[in-house]
Amino acid sequence: MAQLAVDVTGRWHDGDVSDPAELLRSSGFRATPQRQMVLQVLREAGDRHLTADDVWRAVNQHYPSFNRSTTYRVLELFSAMGLVQQTRLGDGVAHFEAVDHPDRHHHLVCVRCGTVQNVPADVLREISVRLAERHSFHIGSVDLMIQGECAACRRAASVTRRA
Amino acid sequence: MAQLAVDVTGRWHDGDVSDPAELLRSSGFRATPQRQMVLQVLREAGDRHLTADDVWRAVNQHYPSFNRSTTYRVLELFSAMGLVQQTRLGDGVAHFEAVDHPDRHHHLVCVRCGTVQNVPADVLREISVRLAERHSFHIGSVDLMIQGECAACRRAASVTRRA
């Protein structure tokens, strides 16, 4: 995946995250219906992480001409703007969720059954800030993934497969 | 990516991580040259994370019939065995590294230039153990990725693109 195909130089939003259209314009981008609908879908999803395809299907339902490639372009833009956080859960597909706080929750992924448990992110806040300071790094998002066996699978001691 | 197509039930290694062949056999798997070479390549890479393709190219050089699909199958097995950790750098490709400690280091990924800084993982040990206990989760690997802007890019305030 190419990173930052979009030029966001000096165009980061600094304000009103509640008004998508204004947010886009104030960052120097156009408030197209596609972009607004993508953001809405992501926000309505709450802390469920959607794949690009999930997003596409949701928007496409109300807006049939909405194209897959636009999905990727919009999601890339939002990632660059810091509106959306991209998460990888080890399943080879990118997952996206709206960012309200820079770090919302993290993931325990079971390598047996693929179940994902969310855990609140505040435990990491202090540590990640300290890390960032030490490396003069400006945090966009924090993403912790712990892989292992969930309680059920440990007990079961039997293999569960995932499609 | 399908998870656990391989049956690893009750066959986790408990011992001598230094002898790849014995390690595999004691876990109930066959010690094929392909598997041993993949492990060797990953171990020689130290803390550089290799993509599946990197691994394939390295092994293929000494073993021309070595096939890409075998690469994926072996890496999946090693992940399930906990020998190899899959890390995410936000570039859409899976990266792998040999695991000696359950958590070795984590990553600060610059969304501008793609630079990756490694940071020692011990800061997270306590927290991840606590999290795992709370969720009755058996930790296989811990993977923290912080995305944002590196010091250089913040200063530059100009966009750097990545191929």
Next chain:
DNA sequence: TTATATGCAAAGATTTTGCACCGAT
């Protein structure tokens, strides 16, 4: 008006799968 963003179609990249054969045990 005009540069940005989208739709479309095609290609690219990565990963998975079915099947016949091979080889570690």
Next chain:
DNA sequence: ATCGGTGCAAAATCTTTGCATATAA
């Protein structure tokens, strides 16, 4: 001799790109 593992080839999945058109500002 078995059955697990590999090679091969093909497909599936996910994502990116070029270009003409549409549209937000």
